[in-house]
Amino acid sequence: MLARSPHAALRRLFDEVGTVDAVGIEERVAKYGTRSIKKAAKLWGLKLAASMVDLTTLEGKDTPGKVASLCQKALCPHDPELGVPQVAAVCVYPSMVKHARKALGSDTAVRIASVATAFPSGQAPLRTRLAEVKAAVGDGADEIDMVINRGAFLSGEFGVMQDEIRAVVEACGDATLKVILEVSELETYDNIRAASFLAMRVIREGDFIKTSTGKTSLNATLGNNQVMIEAIRDFYLDTGVSIAMKPAGGIRTAKQALTFLVAIKETLGDAWLNNARYRFGASALLNDLIRQMQKEKTGAYQAPYYFSEATESY
Amino acid sequence: MPTLPAKKTSARLSRPAPELIFGDLWEFDPAPETADPKLKARYDLFINGQFVAPKSGKYFDSINPANEQKLAEIAQASAADVDAAYLAAKAAYDQVWGKLPGRERAKYLFRIARLLQDRAREFAVAETLDGGKPIKESRDFDVPMAAAHFFYHAGWADKLDYVAPGRRVAPLGVVGQVIPWNFPLLMLAWKLAPALAMGNTVVLKPAETTSITCLKLAEILQDAGLPPGVVNFVTGAGDVGAAVMNHPIPAKIAFTGSTEVGKIIMRSLAGTDKKMTLELGGKAANIVFDDAPLNQAVEGIVNGIFFNQGHVCCAGSRLLVHEPVAEQVLTKLKNRIKVLRVGDPLDKNTDIGAINSKEQLGKIASLVASGVKEGAELFQPACRLPTKGFYFRPTIFSGVSMSHRIAREEIFGPVLSILTFRTVDEAIEKANNTAYGLSAGVWTDKGSRILKMSTELKAGVVWANTYNKFDPTSPFGGYKESGFGREGGRQGLLDYCKLV
Numbered sequence: 001m002l003a004r005s006p007h008a009a010l011r012r013l014f015d016e017v018g019t020v021d022a023v024g025i026e027e028r029v030a031k032y033g034t035r036s037i038k039k040a041a042k043l044w045g046l047k048l049a050a051s052m053v054d055l056t057t058l059e060g061k062d063t064p065g066k067v068a069s070l071c072q073k074a075l076c077p078h079d080p081e082l083g084v085p086q087v088a089a090v091c092v093y094p095s096m097v098k099h100a101r102k103a104l105g106s107d108t109a110v111r112i113a114s115v116a117t118a119f120p121s122g123q124a125p126l127r128t129r130l131a132e133v134k135a136a137v138g139d140g141a142d143e144i145d146m147v148i149n150r151g152a153f154l155s156g157e158f159g160v161m162q163d164e165i166r167a168v169v170e171a172c173g174d175a176t177l178k179v180i181l182e183v184s185e186l187e188t189y190d191n192i193r194a195a196s197f198l199a200m201r202v203i204r205e206g207d208f209i210k211t212s213t214g215k216t217s218l219n220a221t222l223g224n225n226q227v228m229i230e231a232i233r234d235f236y237l238d239t240g241v242s243i244a245m246k247p248a249g250g251i252r253t254a255k256q257a258l259t260f261l262v263a264i265k266e267t268l269g270d271a272w273l274n275n276a277r278y279r280f281g282a283s284a285l286l287n288d289l290i291r292q293m294q295k296e297k298t299g300a301y302q303a304p305y306y307f308s309e310a311t312e313s314y
Numbered sequence: 315m316p317t318l319p320a321k322k323t324s325a326r327l328s329r330p331a332p333e334l335i336f337g338d339l340w341e342f343d344p345a346p347e348t349a350d351p352k353l354k355a356r357y358d359l360f361i362n363g364q365f366v367a368p369k370s371g372k373y374f375d376s377i378n379p380a381n382e383q384k385l386a387e388i389a390q391a392s393a394a395d396v397d398a399a400y401l402a403a404k405a406a407y408d409q410v411w412g413k414l415p416g417r418e419r420a421k422y423l424f425r426i427a428r429l430l431q432d433r434a435r436e437f438a439v440a441e442t443l444d445g446g447k448p449i450k451e452s453r454d455f456d457v458p459m460a461a462a463h464f465f466y467h468a469g470w471a472d473k474l475d476y477v478a479p480g481r482r483v484a485p486l487g488v489v490g491q492v493i494p495w496n497f498p499l500l501m502l503a504w505k506l507a508p509a510l511a512m513g514n515t516v517v518l519k520p521a522e523t524t525s526i527t528c529l530k531l532a533e534i535l536q537d538a539g540l541p542p543g544v545v546n547f548v549t550g551a552g553d554v555g556a557a558v559m560n561h562p563i564p565a566k567i568a569f570t571g572s573t574e575v576g577k578i579i580m581r582s583l584a585g586t587d588k589k590m591t592l593e594l595g596g597k598a599a600n601i602v603f604d605d606a607p608l609n610q611a612v613e614g615i616v617n618g619i620f621f622n623q624g625h626v627c628c629a630g631s632r633l634l635v636h637e638p639v640a641e642q643v644l645t646k647l648k649n650r651i652k653v654l655r656v657g658d659p660l661d662k663n664t665d666i667g668a669i670n671s672k673e674q675l676g677k678i679a680s681l682v683a684s685g686v687k688e689g690a691e692l693f694q695p696a697c698r699l700p701t702k703g704f705y706f707r708p709t710i711f712s713g714v715s716m717s718h719r720i721a722r723e724e725i726f727g728p729v730l731s732i733l734t735f736r737t738v739d740e741a742i743e744k745a746n747n748t749a750y751g752l753s754a755g756v757w758t759d760k761g762s763r764i765l766k767m768s769t770e771l772k773a774g775v776v777w778a779n780t781y782n783k784f785d786p787t788s789p790f791g792g793y794k795e796s797g798f799g800r801e802g803g804r805q806g807l808l809d810y811c812k813l814v
Contacts, residue, residue: 025610038344
């Protein structure tokens with residue numbers, strides 16, 4: 001008779017997908033930070049990172065006006081002469097999707113991502129969460145960022161967690177899905193790897209797994225990014241299905257972003273070095289990327305107030 | 315710039331076998347370390363606190379293995395120079411160092427450690443130029459670890475009453491030391507620091523191909539005001555080493571190098587009352603069980619064999635993999651070594667630098683050829699190598715059996731031999747089936763298995779779920795033909811004293 005406790009369920013899952021050694025993973029990611037990215041390689045990396053940004057505003061005080069200015073920033077991040085690419089997407093609450101669509105228009109490469117499913121806790125009845133997803137898609141969202149049922153995962157009810165994700169996939173229709181694991185609530189690297197596999201098995205090629213909501217104390221780190229991209233790699237080599245990745249929250253500087261990209265280059269390879277396969281959920285990051293690009297061009301750093309929509313105080 | 319695909323592909327059918335692409339989409343620009351190594355054109359012997367010309371008047375060239383260019387001229391010592399060095403060391407021991415209280419000796423060691431830290435970048439560049447190891451290793455490992463050994467032993471110098479509980483310790487007198495070319499500065503620190511902390515004086519010979527950081531350290535010894543004769547450096551090839559080993563003055567001989575030379579030393583010292591520490595070759599087994607965290611195990615395997623181009627006596631050169639995961643581990647390893655960057659050791663992004671010498675490169679190539687000939691399956695990534703200098707691609711052999719030469723002989727290069735096993739007992743049997751016994755690695759999620767393995771494996775160091783971890787507080791040394799005696803920790807100190 002197999003044990004039925006949540007612990008036993010997790011144990012069986014770990015046996016199946018493998019475990020993670022915390023010390024080992026942190027040693028691995030420490031090496032990414034020692035890569036020295038200079039000159040043309042730096043500029044290329046900065047531009048790539050800018051093209052991967054999901055420019056985000058997720059605040060209770062968001063208004064159509066705030067979202068419109070965010071959309072303008074997404075379309076034209078800086079003086080076109082500098083060659084800063086448009087960001088991949090704007091990321092807003094469902095109620096702001098129609099305002100974002102209005103600001104961006106329909107003929108744009110910038111996509112609209114909307115958090116849904118009772119973000120950030122996910123603590124609402126499933127039918128409410130599905131209705132929210134459908135509403136956001138109906139209002140023009142191209143991408144849906146959902147949160148997993150962490151409670152179900154931690155109590156070993158993986159079937160519940162996966163069924164909910166399946167239901168959201170269906171509700172998405174053609175919209176891309178990003179599954180937020182909320183890594184800080186999963187707590188261990190073992191859990192993050194296991195949850196990544198559970199999610200990847202029920203989403204579609206090109207859908208994302210995403211670290212966090214940005215609403216808890218610990219967000220994207222190189223360590224949990226590494227655990228997730230290794231899971232994506234192992235899943236890809238096993239099934240041939242490529243899943244995309246989005247670290248979110250806590251990536252504020254260009255230097256950090258480049259280090260995350262080095263991790264991608266050395267773990268998943270060139271096929272993931274584009275914004276269909278990798279995104280940054282961030283807002284302050286974009287201006288630091290632009291500032292570094294400017295510095296590469298002029299040799300001098302500019303004050304924050306030279307860049308529009310700066311979120312830092314000055 | 316990559317953009318979003320217009321439409322998502324949904325077809326999962328009829329696709330080729332999935333492969334990762336590690337191409338040149340994002341090439342890194344060169345990122346050379348630019349600190350000035352402050353090399354002199356010519357280095358003399360360091361005897362009695364002074365740089366002195368060799369009595370023969372001869373010098374030999376030290377070259378940079380990364381581009382085969384000459385770096386400096388190094389003095390060619392003769393037996394007469396070695397004799398002068400020993401006389402200076404004897405006088406320094408009798409008159410100054412042997413009488414100095416431990417707390418005073420400690421001050422010199424602390425000073426040496428701090429001066430080395432002050433000049434860390436300069437020393438790192440010099441070490442990389444001279445030996446070919448990647449700058450990130452000399453910067454992040456060799457130089458800081460060398461300083462750490464001086465700090466650690468400085469801390470011991472005034473506490474020697476407690477090193478052997480219930481006993482008193484006394485220095486041995488003069489010790490003769492010969493060190494290898496794989497960690498020139500670090501081995502120097504491993505040997506010098508405990509000897510000096512205990513109150514001994516030293517005559518040391520660095521390896522012929524890597525004498526520069528040793529002689530640069532002599533400058534630091536001068537700056538630290540170390541009394542003349544306490545440390546003496548003589549440079550040259552094997553004949554100088556033999557003179558250092560066979561001289562009548564030293565009370566102890568410490569050697570790190572090949573088992574072959576270690577045997578010669580043991581023969582020549584038989585019948586004398588000299589103490590000996592030998593740290594020789596290795597053919598370590600790195601054992602991966604099916605319950606191990608495989609991605610991190612792969613990282614540890616790579617660190618175990620490709621660290622310092624595999625020029626590591628405790629390198630995990632034999633990988634023993636549990637059969638159920640053997641194929642998976644091999645795939646992961648191949649993907650991992652595809653992203654190793656081989657090239658200019660001074661580039662901060664280089665993972666694998668230059669092979670130390672042409673001779674060593676030839677030895678590696680011939681052993682790899684024997685592996686191919688004996689039927690093992692070779693894998694090397696298609697990385698570009700510089701046209702000048704001594705380089706070797708990271709190499710993996712799968713399908714290796716215990717009777718292959720590449721499973722038995724120490725290659726001392728970036729070459730990994732993969733064997734498989736089915737049971738714990740078979741793993742232990744295979745791991746111990748070697749003339750060596752310096753180190754081993756165990757990868758498993760099961761704690762009790764780690765304890766069992768560490769008891770059963772005949773190796774001086776057993777790493778669990780990690781590899782190539784060093785610390786001044788931890789003793790290091792071998793079993794069987796990997797030598798005897800320990801370096802580091804309390805045990806290392808005890809090899810530099812007599813109990814009274």
